[in-house]
Amino acid sequence: xxxxxxxxxxxxxxxxxxxxxxxxxxxxxxxxxxxxxxxxxxxxxxxxxxxxxxxxxxxxxxxx
Numbered sequence: 001x002x003x004x005x006x007x008x009x010x011x012x013x014x015x016x017x018x019x020x021x022x023x024x025x026x027x028x029x030x031x032x033x034x035x036x037x038x039x040x041x042x043x044x045x046x047x048x049x050x051x052x053x054x055x056x057x058x059x060x061x062x063x064x
Contacts, residue, residue, distance in 0.1 A: 001007035015022045 001010065
């Protein structure tokens, strides 16, 4: 059943049986590992995201 939805559910159950906090623990590891910053970082984040979003939107190839 590897690679199927049912197999995924069985694997999730097994992980939870071994460690009830399994998904909480690995999620916390991912959260601590993220140091990319992005537009949310810094004081001008929202404004900068707006400006660059407008630039990207104006370059869109989609026709209206």
